[in-house]
Amino acid sequence: MKWLARLLQILLYGLRMVIRIPLPETTEGHFLQETLARQLKKHGLKRVLFVTDNNVLNLPPVQAYVSALKNHAMDVTLYTEVHPNPHLDDVEKAYSIYHKHSCQAIIGLGGGSVMDCAKGVAAKVARPKPLPQLKGLLKVRKKTPLMWMIPTTAGTGSEATVAAVISNPLTKEKYAISDPVLVPRYALLDTALVETLPPRITAFTGMDALTHAMEAFLNRYHTPFSRQAALDAFSLIYTHLAVSVANPRDLDHRRAMLKASYLAGCAFTRDYVGYVHGLAHPLGGFYDYPHGLANAILLPHVLTAYGPSIYPKLAYLYRHVKMGEEANPQKQALAVITWIQHLNTTFQFPHDFQDVIQPDDIPLMVKRCQQEVIPFYPVPRYLSSTTLIHLYESLARRS
Template sequence: MNILKKMYCRIFQKCFHVAIPLLPYREPELIRGFAGVPGVLAEKKISRVMLVTDPGVYGLGLTEPLEDLLKAAGIFVSVYKDTVANPTSANVEEARRQYLQDQCQGLIAFGGGSSMDCAKGIGARLARPGKSLAKMEGILKVMRRLPLLIAIPTTAGTGSETTLAAVITDADTHHKYAINDFFLIPDYAVLEPEITAGLPPQLTATTGMDALTHAVEAYIGRSTTRQTRDAAVLAICLIFENLERAYRDGKDLDARACMLKASYLAGTAFTKSYVGYVHAVAHSLGGRYGIAHGLANAVLLPIVLREYGASVYGKLARLARLTGISSAASDKEAAESFIEHIQKMNDDMKIPGTLQGIRKEDIPMLAAYADHEANPLYPVPVLWNASELERIYHLVQEEQKRDRTGNQTDSGKAA
């Protein structure tokens, strides 16, 4: 990246960092269990609500207990259950029309990050009916209060129940972009470990690694605060202690509850301190190929951390010591142990080392999307332009075996 662009990015990031205490960040109010939701809606005088979910969650019957409680309380429920894995602008527009037709007064997002993002997109379009989602890409482009939004995560990973971001894929161009606005932060969140107990092991693994990515990227960035550092460290400790337990035994409700707490904490950390190039690259891959966000983040995290090199040794070493991963005096050695631990978690949970389907001819375009998303917003340890970001796509694309330091072994071969 040339020196002028670097200066622009760092000045932009510094301004946001300095402004953090002045900006209207907030956390959603926690509701204890499904039983508390009807009372909140009654207090807000809401008698008609839209529940936004996806076919998988709906098909498993996970929404039924809440629907029954709401109906028993005399609250009409309009269910939108067609959210796709990377929610599209078409999803949002279809659901918005249903919301208006059914005269709803509030939104309940029930599911993973996709359902949360779809509900936030619906709320943004309701708040700004004359403005397309594409025109809201970026920072503070909504700037109007959304209808009441309650978030109920069914995965412990995205942290979307706490964040000011919605990630939407354009239905026509497949461009995946983020909308960031304080009004997108949900008003309430329900953390209910029982509804995560039926998640398949691989989804538990990849969404958990998604939460880890949020916490690590928030911690190693250049816009941290004491609060975000503390939240990130606690989230990382909880994930290291509980993710593989939840992966091995889906009915371990204590591990599930700890993972929901970790996801929530990681969400509060990256809402203020932002993420980094892992997310920017993952979003571009999700938009182009439909690669699940948690999977992309899980695979990319150790790759990008290695590529950051010495710029992250100090912070990763502190994380390694705080979490008990390493007591090495050398920052480099401790940092490498931390990355190795993440790689081992991926290996133990059968998360692949590369991603399938990335076409070489797409990489310049994908890197341009990642550059557009990340720079200047994300306060990354090292600044890379689109050309430099292309290397990450090649590393994650290659179908080759690597040892745990990231080096290609003799038995590997390029795609």
């Protein structure tokens, strides 16, 4: 069946040449609330659903957005009850509020969960079906309300992607609704919103962006644009992530990481992710484990499991960022994996998922991983279910 999956991936690659994935109109700056108000006015929009979460709502830069819209006589309806790994119910509730207040546009200001919830609402407005029926590729196919995505973390890249990732707590599933109509019309990359992000969250989310860039780059099919976006994102993360964690108030590093996250989003929404995300999503679905942290822990293990098949591309990344003086390509490749391990140590991340993964859950988690990866992701090579079981088992054990 794997050859069929490869054939599907080639067809999807061909389809990407025909179905254009739009790019959001992007504005970078510090305090962009007036830009948002101006853009809404340009479209004659007065009533907006503003999706955010209670953790950030009272922060002064977020309040500046709400106040600016009210000062411009906009009718702002807030929805703030978004779970981490947004639940189906979050989207359903926000959708009914959207209708109750006759909203005309959707703003998602927050991390990946908030933006995915906001995009889920847009999918439902366009195609008012039960959300599970929109799971998968190209199930929306209708014009959505205009969307603005304003990230408060530099990692998810949801402001650039075709997907809304939603969790179903009853089935412990985490799945994507993917359609080019879910790329927001506007993305505002505002350093004021990330300036006070705690170092630990900066580190988690930055590692998510790194995983997006690397998985997209290591996959088999690219357009020249998506390949360059992945390389540029990797380069920015290599230069700015660790210093951004160490110097939170330095806006140059914050700006670079917001850009990196956006570019990595552009890359993976075209070239997909791989086994790191395939293994991380069940950790979110089963245990609500933070997505970026799951990716950070898994990334060096999955790269090692891919083996020599990815060495040429890892060595390319090593040379691209001038990581060191090593001349041997295999050693260059291994140095990239060592660099990631070093980042995880610097950020004081756990080495494993001890006391998180329950051994009885592993067979279903591996099944979900393979179901996610095998049809669509053009991974460098397939990993057997036995390999994946061993990988989860080794990380579930006390190391």
